[in-house]
Amino acid sequence: MDVQKTYKKYIDIFEKFKDELKDSESEKFFKNRENAFEIFKKHGIPEHNHENYKYAGINGILDKDYDFSIESRAAKVNLNEFFKCEVEDLDTHVVLLSNGEYYQDNEPIEGLNKGVVICGLKQAKTEYPEIVEKYYNKYSSEIEDGFVALNTMFAQDGVFIYVPDNIELNKTIQLVNLTHGFGNKNIFKRNLFVLGKNSKLSLVICDHTLNSSNNFVVDLTESYVGENSQLDYHSLQNEPNKSGVVNSHFINLEKYSRCNSFVISLHGGVLRNNVFAKLAGENSEANLYGLNLTDRDQRVDNFTLIDHLVPNCLSNELYKGILDEQAKGAFSGRIIVRPDAQKTEAYQTNRSLCLTPQAKMRTKPQLEIYADDVKCSHGATVGQLDENALMYLRQRGIDEREAKLMLMFAFANDVLLKVNILPLRERIAGLIDSRLRGEFSYCAHCLLNCESRN
Amino acid sequence: MLVIKNLHAEISGKKILKGLSLEVKPGEIHAIMGPNGSGKSTLSAVLTGNENFTVTEGEIYYEGKDLFQLNFEERAKAGIFLSFQYPVEIPGVSMINFMKTAVNEQRKSKNLPPMSSGEFLKYMREMKDLVELKSDLANRSVNVGFSGGEKKRNEIFQMAMLKPKLAILDETDSGLDIDALRVVANGVNKLKTPENASIVITHYQRLLDFIVPDFVHVLYDGKIVKSAGKELALELEEKGYNWIQKELEV
Numbered sequence A: 001m002d003v004q005k006t007y008k009k010y011i012d013i014f015e016k017f018k019d020e021l022k023d024s025e026s027e028k029f030f031k032n033r034e035n036a037f038e039i040f041k042k043h044g045i046p047e048h049n050h051e052n053y054k055y056a057g058i059n060g061i062l063d064k065d066y067d068f069s070i071e072s073r074a075a076k077v078n079l080n081e082f083f084k085c086e087v088e089d090l091d092t093h094v095v096l097l098s099n100g101e102y103y104q105d106n107e108p109i110e111g112l113n114k115g116v117v118i119c120g121l122k123q124a125k126t127e128y129p130e131i132v133e134k135y136y137n138k139y140s141s142e143i144e145d146g147f148v149a150l151n152t153m154f155a156q157d158g159v160f161i162y163v164p165d166n167i168e169l170n171k172t173i174q175l176v177n178l179t180h181g182f183g184n185k186n187i188f189k190r191n192l193f194v195l196g197k198n199s200k201l202s203l204v205i206c207d208h209t210l211n212s213s214n215n216f217v218v219d220l221t222e223s224y225v226g227e228n229s230q231l232d233y234h235s236l237q238n239e240p241n242k243s244g245v246v247n248s249h250f251i252n253l254e255k256y257s258r259c260n261s262f263v264i265s266l267h268g269g270v271l272r273n274n275v276f277a278k279l280a281g282e283n284s285e286a287n288l289y290g291l292n293l294t295d296r297d298q299r300v301d302n303f304t305l306i307d308h309l310v311p312n313c314l315s316n317e318l319y320k321g322i323l324d325e326q327a328k329g330a331f332s333g334r335i336i337v338r339p340d341a342q343k344t345e346a347y348q349t350n351r352s353l354c355l356t357p358q359a360k361m362r363t364k365p366q367l368e369i370y371a372d373d374v375k376c377s378h379g380a381t382v383g384q385l386d387e388n389a390l391m392y393l394r395q396r397g398i399d400e401r402e403a404k405l406m407l408m409f410a411f412a413n414d415v416l417l418k419v420n421i422l423p424l425r426e427r428i429a430g431l432i433d434s435r436l437r438g439e440f441s442y443c444a445h446c447l448l449n450c451e452s453r454n
Numbered sequence B: 001m002l003v004i005k006n007l008h009a010e011i012s013g014k015k016i017l018k019g020l021s022l023e024v025k026p027g028e029i030h031a032i033m034g035p036n037g038s039g040k041s042t043l044s045a046v047l048t049g050n051e052n053f054t055v056t057e058g059e060i061y062y063e064g065k066d067l068f069q070l071n072f073e074e075r076a077k078a079g080i081f082l083s084f085q086y087p088v089e090i091p092g093v094s095m096i097n098f099m100k101t102a103v104n105e106q107r108k109s110k111n112l113p114p115m116s117s118g119e120f121l122k123y124m125r126e127m128k129d130l131v132e133l134k135s136d137l138a139n140r141s142v143n144v145g146f147s148g149g150e151k152k153r154n155e156i157f158q159m160a161m162l163k164p165k166l167a168i169l170d171e172t173d174s175g176l177d178i179d180a181l182r183v184v185a186n187g188v189n190k191l192k193t194p195e196n197a198s199i200v201i202t203h204y205q206r207l208l209d210f211i212v213p214d215f216v217h218v219l220y221d222g223k224i225v226k227s228a229g230k231e232l233a234l235e236l237e238e239k240g241y242n243w244i245q246k247e248l249e250v
């Protein structure tokens, strides 16, 4: 694979479309693209030689011809009609996206708390410029990463959510991103979530491709969690075997705020998930959880960076993975404890099960601690199913296959137990169960009749 | 019910069972006693079909059929149950889910429909009472954080749930205080019917005060060297295994 060629391609695309992009938005927003372009020119596409992307294996998916477009590719058909959430007891406000764009004909959300804004990011740039300008590309511009830069260069739309002070959303917001249509698309989606003080927002994000197109998605989400607020973020990924996704989530936490982030990779081709969490205010808390279930030639690579800037903050990380067949996985967890960040507590655990000798998992903790009064720990294990436990279950008449499933499910369960919304936990449990059974794992209707096992 | 003829078995090239023969009929309780390392656990492993052990010679018939034709879980489904000497801890698998799966797999093999949740919970409660199992254990992960005694009691609870035809209790008494021993023995006695049989492997005759065997066998160096009625257990207790060894040398 010639990464140089891909690099050149994106440079050319930007040169070609930059005037059009410039005309489509205010100067302030366009400046972000130009700055990102400079970063991209300098750093290029991160490869194996890049510390953070050593094992990502993204190169393999770059060399396809992806269709790039700055024109809208959103659905013309009525998506509302064929999407109905059937998660029992999980009452959500559903927001649809179509090929990474906010779906214009989303049904109006009834009973949404006063002052809360949910709309397309593109629309927000003109309707709520003060808020968007204040937060857009703030944290993400601090990280010099080629994929982050690519998203900033090209992304035009996604979802914008603003929760004013003192509002706890009465329902979970479910963002359903449907990718559809023919051809292999290059999609750049961008979300911005802003929570004021003393607020609460719970999100479920279902990314799903409706056919077996091999798309390359470069996603970026920024979350700004204000003082004493809480964000619960659950991302469920279900993509076709030959797809590629690089997804980055930037979370900025003010004092006494908390974020519980779940990245559940149920299925995919090559998935790369970056989570950047900045503990910017004292007594804030970042809980990052991940679970990936892979088989065949799938790859899931999780990268996390937790930046403890100030004292008295807490971070917990628990990432688990089950790798079957030739699946590959990687986890790199970087934790930085800055000199001022005394009384930091930072805990990291990564556990993986490799079910075959061909399945490979790499794990790399990176702790950079510059304060002296801290409690940090990290642990990583890569193992197989417990043979004695398997025998024990089988002696009670449980078939080997079923016994293995029980043990795999038990392994995944500790991540699941961290999901606080019970109906959602049960729903995810059901998805994990059917995924492990090799059944096609569809999330009620947000993961529609898909051919992702093809 | 069970006929073992001239059984030889080894593990990693090491010969352990060296010509063991035994016959068990429905309704009988057989005690197998013998010093450490004589092959008692190996016998239970071979009977249950543990693939780590290799049978090099001999035959086993279970209900008139060649036992070697059945794999590990098929034997379990055919009613062979082992109360493990060392029960395994399984974090993340709840006792309820474990037993529900096991009971329903067994029912499936008998072409019975799965039990409803209500039926199952009722059945589980009854069996829990039968073996005097503390109720919260059922909500916990299998054997995780259980005391030694609770683990053994949990084995008998599983036996009660699954109602095996042939139960092999491998040193279920070891590590139990006298009260726990009585509870475990009571459970076994209550589960006894004219159709099922038990092989009780033990080190001490103590358990046999509570579970009265029809036959006592002494396993020594991979062979059954002496068989008699329950009085043999008392004799062994009194004279120790050296007595057998001396008798053999004569």
Ligand SMILES: Nc1ncnc2c1ncn2[C@@H]1O[C@H](COP(=O)(O)OP(=O)(O)O)[C@@H](O)[C@H]1O
Pocket (backbone or CB within 6 Å): B011, B012, B014, B016, B034, B035, B036, B037, B038, B039, B040, B041, B042, B043
């Ligand atoms: N997995 C194994 N690998 C090698 N040797 C074993 C293994 N299991 C048992 N043995 C050996 O087989 C012999 C019989 O063991 P076992 O059947 O456990 O005896 P018992 O239950 O009568 O104490 C012992 O010498 C023991 O060391």
Ligand SMILES: [Mg+2]
Pocket (backbone or CB within 6 Å): B040, B041, B042, B085, B170, B171
């Ligand atoms: Mg033993």
